[in-house]
Amino acid sequence: MGAVGNDENGRTLRNSASSAGVNVQYQVSSTTPTGTAAVLITGNDRSLCAYLAAAETFTISHLENNFQHVENASCYYITVKRN
Numbered sequence: 001m002g003a004v005g006n007d008e009n010g011r012t013l014r015n016s017a018s019s020a021g022v023n024v025q026y027q028v029s030s031t032t033p034t035g036t037a038a039v040l041i042t043g044n045d046r047s048l049c050a051y052l053a054a055a056e057t058f059t060i061s062h063l064e065n066n067f068q069h070v071e072n073a074s075c076y077y078i079t080v081k082r083n
């Protein structure tokens with residue numbers, strides 16, 4: 001679950017995840033693009049510079065309306081933004 005834009009990057013994320021067997025339930029924004037990130041890997045360390053974009057539009061109501069998918073999931077990956 002997450003939020004993406006109604007754009008090529010959002011479609012790529014959905015197609016890639018679905019092809020790998022992930023049941024994605026994205027909230028799609030028609031006004032905000034899908035976020036992007038630059039990743040720098042040095043040895044065992046990584047740094048991210050993220051543009052969250054649509055990810056910041058995710059609403060609790062989308063989670064509540066799709067909570068059956070959370071209840072039926074066998075694994076979770078969770079990340080949060082700290083202010």
